[in-house]
Amino acid sequence: MKIWGKVFGFAIGFMFGRIFGAILGLWLGHLYDKKRAELSGIIGKGSNRQTLFFNTTFAVMGHVAKASGHVTETDIRIASALMDQLQLSGQARRDAQSAFNQGKASDFDLNACLKSFRLLSMGRKDLVQMFLEIQIQTALSDGELDAKEHAILLLVAKELGYSRLQLDELLKRWQAEYNFHRSGGQQQTSIADAYSVLGLTEADSDQQVKRAYRKLMNEHHPDKLVAKGLPAEMMELAKKKAQDIQAAYDRVKQDRGMR
Incomplete structure (x- = not known):
C-alpha cells in the first residue's frame, strides 16, 4: 500500500493551513498515491530508467494502435515485428506483450504514463527523442498515418516537450527513412530523401x-543512449537509426562531391 503521498501531503498541508490544510493535503496525497499505484503495473517493481523506457514504449504503442477504435491484425503484426527485430523472447517478450495490452485498455491513462516517463528521463533529451521516434516509426510502419494516430502522436510529443512543428519535422524525417529502405540502397535513394533524413535541404551549405x-x-x-537509459534490447533500433543517418x-x- 502506497502511503507516502498522504503522509507528506498531510504534513505540508498542516504546516501551511493547519487542520483544513492537512485535510486538503491528505486528499491530494491520496490522489498521488493512487496514481503511483496505477502506474506501477506499467513501470514494474524495482523499476529503473531502462525498465520504464521498455514498458512505456510498448504501452504507448498499444494505445496508438487502439487510436482508430480497435486494434487490427496489422497493428498486432507491427508490434510483433518490432519484438522480433529486438529478438525478444521468454519473459522479455511477455513483458512487452503485457505492456502493449495495458496500453490498449480503455482505462489506460496516457498522460500519467508519459509524465512518469518524462520525469524519470529528465535531462536526457536524446533518450526522450528516441522514444518519440520509435512511436513514430511504429505508427508509420504500414506507410500510413490516419488522423487519430496523428492526434495521439501530437499529444505524446506535447507531453514530452515537443511542438507540433518539431513533430512534423520528425515525421518528415522518418518518412524519408521509410522511402530510403524501400528504395533498396544508397544508389537508388533519392537525394531529396537523403536530405530529409538529415533534416536539411539542398540549399544548405x-x-x-x-x-x-x-x-x-x-x-x-x-x-550513449544505453548509458542514458535505453534498454539494451533496443540498442538494435539505435544502431539501425545511426546506419540510416x-x-x-x-x-x-557523393552528390556534392564532398570529402
Whole structure:
C-alpha cells in the first residue's frame, strides 16, 4: 500500500493551513498515491530508467494502435515485428506483450504514463527523442498515418516537450527513412530523401551538412543512449537509426562531391 503521498501531503498541508490544510493535503496525497499505484503495473517493481523506457514504449504503442477504435491484425503484426527485430523472447517478450495490452485498455491513462516517463528521463533529451521516434516509426510502419494516430502522436510529443512543428519535422524525417529502405540502397535513394533524413535541404551549405550529420550521430549513438537509459534490447533500433543517418550522409556527400 502506497502511503507516502498522504503522509507528506498531510504534513505540508498542516504546516501551511493547519487542520483544513492537512485535510486538503491528505486528499491530494491520496490522489498521488493512487496514481503511483496505477502506474506501477506499467513501470514494474524495482523499476529503473531502462525498465520504464521498455514498458512505456510498448504501452504507448498499444494505445496508438487502439487510436482508430480497435486494434487490427496489422497493428498486432507491427508490434510483433518490432519484438522480433529486438529478438525478444521468454519473459522479455511477455513483458512487452503485457505492456502493449495495458496500453490498449480503455482505462489506460496516457498522460500519467508519459509524465512518469518524462520525469524519470529528465535531462536526457536524446533518450526522450528516441522514444518519440520509435512511436513514430511504429505508427508509420504500414506507410500510413490516419488522423487519430496523428492526434495521439501530437499529444505524446506535447507531453514530452515537443511542438507540433518539431513533430512534423520528425515525421518528415522518418518518412524519408521509410522511402530510403524501400528504395533498396544508397544508389537508388533519392537525394531529396537523403536530405530529409538529415533534416536539411539542398540549399544548405557543406558546413551545415557536416554539423547536422555530427549532431544526429551524437544523438543516436547506441552506447550513449544505453548509458542514458535505453534498454539494451533496443540498442538494435539505435544502431539501425545511426546506419540510416550514415547512409544519407554518404549519399549527400557523393552528390556534392564532398570529402
